[in-house]
Every structure is written in C-alpha cells, then in structure tokens.
Amino acid sequence: MALSSILLHPAGAALVTLALSLFLYLASARRPRITRSGQALRKPPGTVPILGNGLIFLRPRHKLFDWFSRCEQHFGLETFEISVPTLPPGVVINNPENLDYVFKNEALFQKGDLFRQLSWDLFGNGIINADGALWKAQRKAGLHFLSAENLKVLNDAALPAYLGKSMRQIARTAAPPGSERDSNATVLDLQHVFHEITSQVMGKLAYDMEMHTGDEFTAAFEHASGCTTERFQNPLWFITEVFFGSKFRQSLRTIRSVGGNIVESAREKRAQTAKRDTNTADDEADKSGSAAHSGDAELDGISGSLIYSLIDTLGEDKKLVADAALNYLSAGRDTVAQALTWTMYLLMKHESATAQILEEITQLRASVATDNTRPPAPTFQHERLTQPDDDEGTYHSTAELFTPAKVPYTMAVFYESLRLYPPVPFEIKQCTAAVTLPDGTHLPQGTVIFWSPWSMNRSRAIWGPDAETFRPERWLFQEEADDSENKRLVLKTRPAAEFPVFNGGQRLCLGKKMAELMAAQIIPSLVEKFEFVPGFDVHGEERISGSSLTLPMKDGLPCVAVLRG
Numbered sequence: 001m002a003l004s005s006i007l008l009h010p011a012g013a014a015l016v017t018l019a020l021s022l023f024l025y026l027a028s029a030r031r032p033r034i035t036r037s038g039q040a041l042r043k044p045p046g047t048v049p050i051l052g053n054g055l056i057f058l059r060p061r062h063k064l065f066d067w068f069s070r071c072e073q074h075f076g077l078e079t080f081e082i083s084v085p086t087l088p089p090g091v092v093i094n095n096p097e098n099l100d101y102v103f104k105n106e107a108l109f110q111k112g113d114l115f116r117q118l119s120w121d122l123f124g125n126g127i128i129n130a131d132g133a134l135w136k137a138q139r140k141a142g143l144h145f146l147s148a149e150n151l152k153v154l155n156d157a158a159l160p161a162y163l164g165k166s167m168r169q170i171a172r173t174a175a176p177p178g179s180e181r182d183s184n185a186t187v188l189d190l191q192h193v194f195h196e197i198t199s200q201v202m203g204k205l206a207y208d209m210e211m212h213t214g215d216e217f218t219a220a221f222e223h224a225s226g227c228t229t230e231r232f233q234n235p236l237w238f239i240t241e242v243f244f245g246s247k248f249r250q251s252l253r254t255i256r257s258v259g260g261n262i263v264e265s266a267r268e269k270r271a272q273t274a275k276r277d278t279n280t281a282d283d284e285a286d287k288s289g290s291a292a293h294s295g296d297a298e299l300d301g302i303s304g305s306l307i308y309s310l311i312d313t314l315g316e317d318k319k320l321v322a323d324a325a326l327n328y329l330s331a332g333r334d335t336v337a338q339a340l341t342w343t344m345y346l347l348m349k350h351e352s353a354t355a356q357i358l359e360e361i362t363q364l365r366a367s368v369a370t371d372n373t374r375p376p377a378p379t380f381q382h383e384r385l386t387q388p389d390d391d392e393g394t395y396h397s398t399a400e401l402f403t404p405a406k407v408p409y410t411m412a413v414f415y416e417s418l419r420l421y422p423p424v425p426f427e428i429k430q431c432t433a434a435v436t437l438p439d440g441t442h443l444p445q446g447t448v449i450f451w452s453p454w455s456m457n458r459s460r461a462i463w464g465p466d467a468e469t470f471r472p473e474r475w476l477f478q479e480e481a482d483d484s485e486n487k488r489l490v491l492k493t494r495p496a497a498e499f500p501v502f503n504g505g506q507r508l509c510l511g512k513k514m515a516e517l518m519a520a521q522i523i524p525s526l527v528e529k530f531e532f533v534p535g536f537d538v539h540g541e542e543r544i545s546g547s548s549l550t551l552p553m554k555d556g557l558p559c560v561a562v563l564r565g
C-alpha cells in the first residue's frame, strides 16, 4: 500500500505518528535533561506519554493560544516543560525576569536550527531567520530604511497620500448619518482597507513598486505564511506536505519570482538614474520619475530605499537580497494592518473609547485654533472626501496634527489593542549552549524556549486582576507641564520583557516607530470622519485569528461606514 493511502486513513496516520513518536521518545531518553533544583520541571495538565503535548499543537491556532493562556493561569510565572514529537525538548517562559535574560543574551538564545528549518522556504536567509553576521548586515540596512528622515517622509507624504486615497474610497460607499441599518448599505472589510494602505506604503517606500492587497503575490504570501505556521504545529509536516503541499509550493514559486523581479527592477532603475545623473547632474532629488508636487517629490526621493540599501549592504547575491527584502513584508506590512484591525474591532466593542478619541481630536483642534502663533489646521470636508482622487493638501494637515505625542489617548487604545491582540503572538528561540535562567531552570544546549506574548499580555501576575479587560487608561498618566497649571496625558512605557509585543534586546523590532506613526495618523483620521457599524454581533463570540505567522483576523472585519454628521 502506498504511504499516501496509509496517511489518508485516520488509523494509518495515527499509527505512523505513534511509531515515529516512539522512535523519537527512545532517541531522546539519553539526552541531558531540563531541570530546576535538580528536579524535572512540571508539565501542563493533559500531557500524555510519548505524544507529550503534540495533540494540542494540532489544534487551530486560536485554541493553541488559549491553551498557552490556561497554562499561564495554572503555572503563573513558573517555567514549565512541554514536549512535541519531532521537536527538541522545550520550555515555556512567562516570567519577565527570564525573558529579560533571554533578550540581553542574544548570543546564547538564537533563532536556531529549528526555526530556520521550518521557515526556510518562506524567509530564506532574511532578517527574521538570520543570526550572526548576516543578521547584523540586514539590521544595518533596515536602520537606514527606517531613518528619522525617511519616517518624516512617511508621515508627511506617504501616509497622507495612501490614507487619503482609502478614505475617499470609503466615503464613496459610506452611508449618510442615520442610514446605517439600511439593508442596501455597503459592507466593507476594514482589514482589507488597512492591508491596502500598508501594502501601498511598503511597496512604494521599501521596493519602489505598486503593491496591492488583492494581487497574486499577496495571496501567495498569505498562503505560504499560513502553511509555514502549520509546520510549527504539525510534527509530520514534512510528510503531509508531500501530498497536500502543491499550493504551498506554487505560492513559494510566485513569491520567489516576485522577489527576483523586485531586485532586478531596482537594479535597472538605479542604472537608469546613474545614467540620467551623469547627463543632468543638477537634479539629485528626481530619482525615479517626474514629481508633480512637493509631497510626491519627497516620496519619490526615498522610494525603494530598503531595496537599494539591501543591495548596497548585501551585494550581488540576488536570492539573498530578495529574501531580505521580502522578510519586511511579514515584519512591517502585515503586522501594522493587523494591529489596526484589532484596534478598530475593540473600538467597535467599546463605544466609550471611541467617544474619548473624538473628544481628544476636538480638544486638539481647539488648541491649534487658539494657538495664534500658527495657522489653524484645516478640517476635513465631506465634499472633498467624495470627490475623485485629487489628494492635494486635503490630508496634509492631519500629518502634523495626529502624531503619537499629540494623541496620547488614541495611542493608549492602540497599545491596549496590541496587548490583547499582539501581531506576533508566539516566539521561539533555541539555546546555543547549556544555560541557567534567573529562576534556576537549567537548559541543555539545543533546548527550545517558547514564549507567547498572547498569554504573557493576559497574565494577571503581570497586569493585575483586570488583565483580560480592555482598559486603555492603564497606559496613561498625568505629567506636570512646565507652567504647573496644566497637566498633560502621557503614555506609560513598559519594559520589553513585561510587554514583549515588539520583542526586545538587540532584536527589538526595527519598525516600532513606524507602526506608532501610522497608528497615530490612521486611527483618529478614520474615527473623526466615520462611524463604523459592526457587520457582526459585537456581543457574540470573540473574533478569532486565521492561520498565519502573524495575527490576521479570520474572515476580516466587516462593517458599514457611516459619515459623521
């Protein structure tokens, strides 16, 4: 009988899994053990002999997160051991002291062979997968791409342009005030809207190319990301993919081909620019085409800066440059779109928070209007929103107005959403040498360390008894202003090891600032202009995440946009 027919039969598949697990179990019996005070670590309730926690890992992803949370409730901050057939021995850490130690000892805790092996087909040698010199080089190129000057152009030109475009599209189908229950009202998917904005921003700034959420490449990338995640959950992935992985393989081919094209096209544009520059040495800013107005010129001036920087740093290896470039899509485009989606979801569930954002905007606009030293910021106009794409000026005012420091309440909402729905919900590192954690847990070389921002962010031991409640105020405090008459709201920061949403240590997320700028501009702009009426039962079951390395909302975020009166 062919192996495929054995695996397709449930009893056959179970038998093969059992045989493989038994083999691995016996092979692992002689390995050095994970201990604390000379004793084996506790294991989660429901751990079974040989298969360990393997069956739990086969559950849908959102159920796996819940399981991590339940384990955290059971063990508190105690480090515990988990085992999954085919994976090296592993521990789960929830204690911020341990995580701080991991963040501060990059050389001891690396991505490692396990992570690299499972995500190799998607990430190759890109920054998410790389350790050592290759990682350092890509980080340097990324720092250049995310420089203060580039972020200013992102804030002042790119975001107003792409957000403006999306807002006009929403406005065209938005219902007039009071008509949201009309059965003809157009239902839109806000996740799609955010993904479109971040695709365009990243496409232009990072790669100097048009990128849209509905294109073939994006669909391929999403599929491949889902399949890569499943590898982390399914110990038999290398067998099942032989039979069921044809779409995955096709997606990877599409991704590689687009990656190659990005590099090729960047090289060609550079060559053309160099030629043009020698002919007309006077126009340094006009690198990739004509610019109609100053915002466009600024944008054109930095577009493609990631890919150019990667080519400069990594040299001629086209595959390596393409891998490095595409890692930024998962890191930068998807995370931000998802974070904004969960934020709007929580705002739909908590109307009082939406009202407070509106109040913050009103006060901000009033303070600008009474400040005689500066011209009043123009307000949005409905007529402009519903006109065709003439984005000149309409949104530029918000770029200056809606910055993280000026909208602390909005940022608190964003941070509270990141806490409850971290876009990277699950992390893995592997020990390069035997090591003892601050809580005394001894880990042999090769041990896998798991931590789940999802469960740590919901830990009562870290966040108090209301850890599972949406409460943006936990992020705010009143700071005395210079004249001591006024107090202003300021956002609290938390140590990375307590709030590991952006990772920490030397591998702290490079795009944190970019994400914050985007949130500070996008959330108030949308909330000020539209009311979003949920196209789902807000009091019903919680929305869940789809299968991915990050945290997309399954089936998107359906809603009806209503113009505010």
Ligand code: HEM
Binding pocket: 127, 128, 139, 142, 328, 331, 332, 333, 335, 336, 339, 422, 423, 424, 427, 500, 501, 502, 503, 506, 507, 508, 509, 510, 511, 512, 514, 515
């Ligand atoms: C809300 C949005 C974001 C969140 C929650 C987030 C979170 C994270 C996390 C958890 C990591 C560590 C992942 C790992 O262990 O491999 C990471 C790494 C990284 N992020 Fe972000 N990120 C966000 C936005 C961005 C943006 C906008 C960019 C850039 C365009 C970006 C670029 C990167 C890069 C390059 C790394 C790898 C850093 C390194 O390994 O040295 N991220 N991010």
